[in-house]
Amino acid sequence: MSTDPASKHVSVMLQRCVDALAPAISAPGAVVVDATLGLGGHSEALLTQFPEVRLIATDRDPSALEQAGQRLARFGDRATLVHAVYDEIPQVLADLGVPKVQGILFDLGVSSMQLDETERGFSYSQDAPLDMRMDQTRGLTAADVLNTYGHGELAHILKFYGEERFAGKIASVILREREKEPFSTSARLVELVRNAIPAATRRTGGNPAKRTFQALRIEVNGELEVLDRAIPGALDSLVVGGRIVVMSFQSLEDRLVKQHFAAAATNTAPPGLPVVPEEHQPWLKLLTRGAELPTEEEIEENRRAASVRLRVAERIRDRSTPRR
Known part of the structure; x- marks a missing residue:
């Protein structure tokens, strides 16, 4: 029997995250980013359930990259693992020659491996x-x-x-x-x-x-400062039709994610305009009503899911530059 921590790890809300990303990453050539690789549970599920998807995964923890790398080795060059913090995703994608991606997943906070060690x-x-x-x-x-x-x-x-x-x-x-x-x-x-x-x-x-x-x-x-930079960078990295899934485990994180999502999903035109110029129209669509909570079954499967808050959004248009 394997003693590898990754083999025993149960990822939080795994299937719900995969299902939320599915409409955006099902087409051939799709690229999905796992911004918080950890032990690789979500990445493994994405690579398994979408045989044509390419994965780019980041983690700031070298130990996590090593263990997840062993878990994902069988997927070969479909999985690219990078030692980076998730606010560096735009630079990581640029270095890899990937201008935009179809899906991005954030599983915030401390990982199971870090808690258990x-x-x-x-x-x-x-x-x-x-x-x-x-x-x-x-x-x-x-x-x-x-x-x-x-x-x-x-x-x-x-x-x-x-x-x-x-x-x-x-x-x-x-x-x-x-x-x-x-x-x-x-x-x-x-x-x-x-x-x-x-x-x-x-x-x-x-x-x-x-x-x-x-x-x-x-x-x-520096978690909140990093997250405050990471969410706008991630949203800008999505193609139109691309989706972002964020799991937060404490209220400060969730509040920050909510603010960034709301700003991109809000009409910014002055009130009373008969026609809203394109640059003032929302460019993000919220796909969850507020933050979704875990089910009793999800908590039973992994007790650490008890405090999770899930938010999903889809990019619905390119951002245009206001006319001068």
Whole structure:
């Protein structure tokens, strides 16, 4: 029996994502981008169910690329895997000589592999080095953030990225405790956060360190800034009739995706015009009503699907340059 993590991995909402992309990528010569390759579950399904599709997949995590590469090796040159962050997709496509694509899939947040590998430090349930970098070859670690950021910076990321009500108090405790000994592993941080939060709050909402760990992960990987650049770049990379599917696992991501989709799907003409000029007409069509939630069956298949929000959109026209 295989011990390869990829072989045991169950991708979130796999068939729903494939079905959402299907109308755009079924024709011969179609190219689909998996912006967040991870362990390659969605990519494998796309390559299997659409025998003529070409896949271009990116991931910032070299370990994910290696494991997914083994999983997808049987597809040969139909699959091109690139070490890149997903806001670099337009450049990746340009380097490969691919001007536009028919489909793009984003599966945001931390991957199952990163959560399951204790030494990566993403999980608050096990003691591990405070790393949290999706690409361990570069950038600040979570420990660096905890040990060097000022009170205001720490409180800001805990409040806005972690939506933590007690951000200021937790930041104060972090600064006090790091004077005694710098932070290096997760168990100490988990205990500190637990003690900093009122007992009544600790009794609800799961592990009280969850929000702090989310905030640190987003800060370390620049996730919201990257996503804010990535969605417009992805939309511009779609052909007319091309589709984009985005799965978000926390409200900050979903809100950002919603804003970009809504802006492209909205009539921007001044009110009262008898005829709307083409440059003011929507160029994106929303195919989901709000964000779709997982079914009970999808959650049962993979518990990590419980918090997912799915949005799908289709490019309906080229963007024109306003006349001067």
